[in-house]
Amino acid sequence: MAKKNDLLPGTLDLLILTTLKRAPLHGYGIALAIKRLSDEVLTVEEGSLYPALQRLLLQGWVKAEWKMTETNRRARFYTLTAAGRKQLGVELSEFQQMIAAIGRVLQDA
Amino acid sequence: MASFVRFLRKVRLLFGREKFRDELNEEMAFHHAAAEREFVEGGMSVEAAHHAAQRQFGNATRLNERSHEVVGFRIETVVQDVAFAMRQLRRNPGFACTAILTLALGICASVSIFAFVDAAVIKPLPYQNPSRLVALFESTPSGPRFHLSVLDYLDWKRLNTVFSGLDAFDSSESLLSTPVGIQRVEGAAVSAGFFRTLAVVPILGRDFRAGEDESGVGSNVMLSYGTWQRRFGGRKDVIGQTVTLNGTPNTIIGVLPPAFHFAPTGSAEFWAALHLSQSEDRGAHGLSAIARLKDGTTLQAATANMQSIAAQLAKQYPDADQGRGATVVSLSDAIVGDVRPIMLVLLSGTELLLLIACVNVTSLLLVRTEVRKRELALRGALGASRLRLTAQFVTEGLVLVVLGSTLGLGSAWMLMQLLIQLIPPPMMIAMPYLKGPGLNLHVLAFVCAISLAAALLFSVVPSLRFSVRTPQDGLCEGGRNTSSTLWRRLGGNLVAIELATAMVLLAGAGLLTKSFYLLLHTNLGIQPEHVVTLRVLLPHSSYAKEQITAVANRFLEEGAALPGVTSISIGHSLPIGNAGGNTMFEIVGQPTVGALKEVNQREVGAGYFTTLQVRLLRGRFFRATEDASKPPVTIINSAMAERYFPGESPIGKRIRFDASEPPIDIVGVVDNIKEGPMDQPMRPAMYTPFAQDPDSSFFLLIRSSRTEDSILSAMAASIHKIDPGVAISEEGSMTERMNESPAAYLRQSSAWLVGGFAGLALLLGSIGLYGVLAYSVSQRTREIGVRVALGAQRSSIYQLVLKEAGWWTAAGILAGLACSLPAGMLMRSLLFGVQSWDMQILTLVAAVLGTAAMMASYLPAHRAASVNPVEALRAE
Known part of the structure; x- marks a missing residue:
């Protein structure tokens, strides 16, 4: 198995929370959304996705409920909670600070 | 607050484990199906899409486990592991019993002897700050420890500048008038400050006051706690009552605490004040003395001070004190100095036994790891992480150790009671500090320490053994031969260690037994047989x-x-x-x-x-x-x-x-x-x-x-x-007196105990050798079958196995010999008439060990020689 583009550590939670900002999604939907939004650059491995979702559930940042999909199959949909929305704000600003910092370092080089 | 909510969620998940797993599986199945559909829409065949999805998805069990690790409690895995370990043990009752019993045996011996060591060596003196207490003796040309005379004592007390208290005592005996007649009782006479110097406070009544030890002062006595309970029913109003000792009334003024004992005066029941007078003869030596060092004073400084005082007295009173000096030793040295080497020898003996037991269990575990390598490889291939497998080893080791320690601790407690019963009463009186060995904090800490060490050994060794191999290796049939060479070498080394340890113990037991024998047959100058003695005390x-x-x-x-x-x-x-x-x-x-x-x-x-x-x-x-x-x-x-x-x-x-x-x-x-x-x-x-x-x-x-x-x-x-009215005591025979004299008794009991340990060590070592050989033979069945099929004689198969056993045994015996010499030197204070290099004993011990080893290897060799080549080859 060749490694796809690895995500920066800690960014998976941020990506998941961001995709859930627009609408509730199931796990596959989240993976698909990240792939599409990043123009197929970022691939979320299932091995990381589901543990991460469990972690977010545990923190209370997302909540899950079973719903029917368009293909008439049961799937677990994840919704952002109020706490999750707040957390997203925190993580986003932290991420932007970091990107800015990295950018400054790279510019100097 | 947030963490509490998280905790509640975890608890909920703990109880809904099944649901959690099902939901996760369903969720991932959905993902799987969706991915597959996408592949098909992208133009793949249904079958190819299925495989692609599966590849992309990876190991479902592992995924599930990883998600589970995020949300589950660590304890939950532990519970699973423990349950699995218990199931493993139940499935292999032979292994489980052997391992647990072996371990329990080692721990039992070790802990019960440690309890005695703790009582005799670590905390033998029930006084405040016992390390500041010293015993004082006069030295004479014939030796360093002789009694003081009253006048020397008074001068020492007056002139010294190093002690905060210096007091004298003497053991005595009295005839006590009781309603049922006159009885001989043990007693002690002490100077007035004796208990204050020891820092012992009576639990009832008072201590002797300063000046109460001068001659002509009325007779007051203090009671030991046991006497107060036994003779006076523990009544509070005993203070002020009188007891008649040697026909004179004495007033009871105090009761000593229950934990108090003072070995030099044995089982003194009544404590009276000395009657010291300046008119005594300086040459009459009958007192013993103790003292408490002033803060900051060292033993050396005290010795120097006392020796200069003694020299001054020798010059002043040459008739009585010429050639007399002073000896200052710590009180614990004076009281337990003689038992300390024996205790340490016994403790070392049990530690060696424990070592053998642990090595034995380790090699059993290694055999099992070998047998389980396919199970482990399978679990690895099915997605169990290395961490999880190691955790499994650790858990299994812990379960073994917990069971073994519990059993060992329980039997140690019983063994201690038995050993205390076996100590003859006169010895017990001389060693009152041995009365209370029990499962106290020290002992429990000791058990925890050795259990931890054992658990570490039992979990680390099999995991190391496992990690030298990749799972593929384990699954592959042909992988057996290479790995079993490595294992055989390791198992053989362990066996050699066991045999060497057994050899050291056997040699120790042999030397002690010979010392005891020589001691009993030493020339006493008398013919003790058929002579009885009894002591008469006239009123x-x-x-x-x-x-x-x-x-x-x-x-x-x-x-x-x-x-x-x-x-x-x-x-x-x-x-x-x-x-x-x-x-x-x-x-x-x-x-x-x-x-x-x-x-x-x-x-x-x-x-x-x-x-x-x-x-x-x-x-x-x-x-x-x-x-x-x-x-x-x-x-x-x-x-x-x-x-x-x-x-x-x-x-x-x-x-x-x-x-x-x-x-x-x-x-x-x-x-x-x-x-x-x-x-x-x-x-x-x-x-x-x-x-x-x-x-x-x-x-x-x-x-x-x-x-x-x-x-x-x-x-x-x-x-x-x-x-x-005559009191009769100490009835017995002269031979009893010999056998129960401290010199003989200490050697006899240590010979018995070390002999017992050595016997067990020999047994464990033989079992270890048998186990390793039997396993090695079972692994080589095919090889042996091939040899036999190619015409090898039965005798050469015997030789094949016995040679292997012979090498290990020889290595064990040689290493044991090398270690026996220093071990014998360490216990030389216990030896009598023999040296640690006593050839007779060493040869005998080597022969015993060699015979036992050959007997242990006969059965596997026999099994190897009777291998049926047809069956052996077909079995694979």
């Missing part, structure tokens, strides 16, 4: 000196008339004692220059040497008529004759204790009698007629053809017929 008030001789003679007449009695006599003390009763003397006609002459003095009856069958070398024995009215005479032993009358006949020479006393004629020379401990060399001794200096306490020695009990009770009855 002080009823008998004057002359009357003592008269009543003693009546006892002798009555005793001699008893049927079966061949000979009866009197001795003020008995052989094989503590070598006390020393006296200074000078030879009449020789100038008293140089070191003082010192000798053991013993008062004995006329028939004493005949009763004990001591050889007369020159001159004559005492006559029955030689009493206080006749000129004083003495018989000396050959050691005294050789030391003080070299090259001349001592008969007719005269000695005296000092210029103020009449000279004593030497009338005979007898063979040396072992007066002191059996393991000490013979010392100069002089015997004087009991009748010339009678005492109200003496022993009767009876040689008879009757059984011990019947003659002792007949004698006691005769004595009580003459005077019912």
